[in-house]
Amino acid sequence: MNYNKVNEYIHKQWMRKGLLSNILYPISQTIKFLLFIKNYLYKSKILKVFRARIPIIVVGNIYIGGTGKTPVVISITKELKAKGWNPGIISRGYGVRIGNTAKVGYKDVDYSEFGDEPTLITKKTGAPISVHPKRCIAIKSLLHNFPNIDIIISDDGLQHSSMERDFEIIVQDNRGIGNGRLIPSGPLRDSVLRLDQVDLIVSNRINCKEMINKSICLEKSKPYHIDMYLRPEFAFNISGLKNNRPISYFNRNNYHRKIVAISGIGNNERFIKTLNDCMIYPSSHIKLMDHCKLNNFSFCDISADAILITSKDAVKYSGSKDPRIWEISVAAEFSDKDFFSYLSNQMHQASMKLKDHL
Known part of the structure; x- marks a missing residue:
């Protein structure tokens, strides 16, 4: 309960520029400056950027x-597997x-x-997966x-400037950018300007009624915008002692x-x-910290x-x-049904360029 109260209080502070946010603002400004220096060093090639021999798609967030x-x-x-690709995953773990x-x-x-x-x-x-905080190590081991x-x-991996990528996706939800400040004064891991630099922004809607029928318009400049809704799929009995059931x-x-x-997820609500x-x-709803496991008491x-x-x-x-x-399983449903075809075509082009240059 103490964790839940503290967590709720922090997130409320992050949605506005209140007293606590203003007190922590100088720390956020320091982090912003350090991020600027880091990105400058990579862009100017003072620090080395790792380039894999195959295309890389990054799915991340700034909130x-x-x-x-x-x-x-x-x-x-x-979807990429269904289109003939043989994908692998990397993650921090x-x-x-x-x-x-x-x-x-x-x-x-x-x-x-x-x-x-x-x-x-x-x-x-x-799909195969490779886990390591340093993405270049994860990629090398995976391949x-x-x-x-x-x-x-x-x-x-959106903030991992040491890894070159071919397509960037930011996923956002109804909280948007909060008060627009970097942590700890706000909820952002990166500058708001990052939203203008990616290829695609996916808005995760609360329910299907809020999902707008957006599609990628190639006549407009990037970033493209589409909507997403996490549709409940099925209920799976994890013990296997009972048959799986529909959500209803x-x-x-x-x-x-x-x-x-x-x-025990990032947004329990x-x-x-x-x-x-x-x-x-x-x-009742038992809210745990993200990535946390019940270990203080049993389900019994x-x-x-x-x-x-x-x-x-x-x-x-x-x-x-x-x-x-x-287990209540959900699946992402997108407003643009042709998004995956567009993404696959973009990656084919990226793959051809890599073959010519590497």
């Missing part, structure tokens, strides 16, 4: 955490110890070694272990007397909003007929024998 970039990475990976060498795996990996988001991505896509990969999708199985018209929701949109109204201590968790949290509890635990 700190919880904007929905992981579902975007999963969707892009699946937040919350786990990596060491000097990258962790490289495929499909069935241990989340305690790779992190929850990388584990979820490779589980949902079947060494899977030499047939012909495109790389970077889960986050848990709505208020069904027999479940008490439902508890648990989430989005999970409860997703459930409410499906007419599911949990009696939770009084509920059904316990609903996110896909990101489900990878932490795989192997659980509690039949009450259900």
